[in-house]
Amino acid sequence: MLRILITNDDGIDALGIKRLTEALLHLEDAEIYVVAPQEEKSGVGHGVTFRSALEPQKHDFYGLPVKAWAINGNPADCVKAAYHLLFEEGQKPDIVFSGINVGTNLGRDIYYSGTCSGAREAVILGVPGIALSYDNWFDQENYGEVVEMIQPLVKEFTEKAKSGQLPQQVFWNVNIPHLPLDEVKGVAPASLSLDHYIDKYSPEGGGYLLMREYPEGLPLSEPLDYDLLKNGYMAITPVHIDATDRTLLGQMEEWSFVKSSRKREG
Template identity: 45%
Template sequence: MEENKIELEDKAIMYKIVVTNDDGIEALGIHKLVKSLDGLAEVVVVAPDTERSAEGQRITVREGLKIKKVDFHGMEHVQAWAVSGTPADCVKMALNVILDEKPDLVISGINAGLNLGKDIYYSGTVSAAREAVIYEIPAIAISYENHFHKHDFGEVEKLLRPILEDIKIHDIPADVLVNINIPHIKEEQLRGVVVTGLDLHHYRDRMDEKPDATGVPEYWLEREYGEIRTIRNNDYHMIRNQYITLTPVHIDSTDYNFLKQMETWSVIKKNPMNEK
């Protein structure tokens, strides 16, 4: 990468990173992320023009997308575009319309609220990172424990910066996204940074019935935590114990162990492509 090294405000820049999110381009979290990357990379921001939380991998196919170049918090060296679409749309627009060359990395965040366990299947933050992986670009999703206090990002820059400085971008496989969750604690309270798996059972869904203004029932999705089975040392457990968690998530969801078992079923024809 030395041949691609450029100078930006007298700082050595080795990578080009696309930054996006699901909370919208005006959100505080994405500003915190870009500040955390200052001096580490050439940053291009491509993010939704409004909040697009919990949109999962949704893409826009029945209407056109619009983009607008915007000022990003007065940071003149950061080019930024607002997109009238979802987080996944933003990555598509960055790669197919805005950029002239493939970036080295896509980072999505910093999300207001953690994305642990099965959250990764609903999260717009994680979906943007997954979209990059679909394009064979390494990606990172970053979330912070402030769901109920979206404007309080505490000391997130102090907590995140050492991780961003240490990550070897080109060591991340192109078919993997790294899901990072950061607890709402002070720097001196942090017990460390760990690599963990996903805890898919740390909460249950509950539908709460509430009448609307006319008395017609509406159903609102809520969560129950309580005494729920969790797997020790996975992301939920480690966040609760004041660790930052990093979880590698592979884009290929195929269960290859079970695939071998399925091949023994009588109805299954042996794959001719495996025959020599």
């Protein structure tokens, strides 16, 4: 029996997490758990709760045949709580799916995104994690044919998790175009697009509201998630959680203050 954990950052009553659960219910020999924030937690990044107690509450999840809890915390809290508190002793999730997020998580969004933090926290705990986002920010109640789109994808991820073929230290960031199924051009491996929008602050009341601008015609040197998605592809990026730049690490051995410190030690 494969144990699947589902979380999100839009809250346990969001439509996207229901659609993700429906896609996973088609899998055979799967036991599904839903542990999600009791309210929306978009943009919280990888925040975890230290100064107040988490209180998991059992939740009737759309009448679907799953075990579900709402938690007064962030997506990373939900994965931690499920792993440490909610599974029976000796049992852990075999794979974690986070989403389906309202709107995309492309490029540097992965650092701000609660959806991505759910998948990242799974990997930190030694469990494969997949974050899924849907390009429907301006049509948020419409999830189109997303269930049919992702069924082959989630099936392959679960099969690879079951056979131990998914690498450690990597979570998978999936962005899905808001198109009819027959107009999706395919699934494409993608690099992160780090420059496809510019942050701007706009006056709002007595303060300033963060907005985004999307310049046209940026040069592309490789297949980037933003470009692929906007051209009709489902974009998938493997994101390594070890952010060490080992090339620079080696070069630092030649830095003067590093050399001088070595001499002092000698």
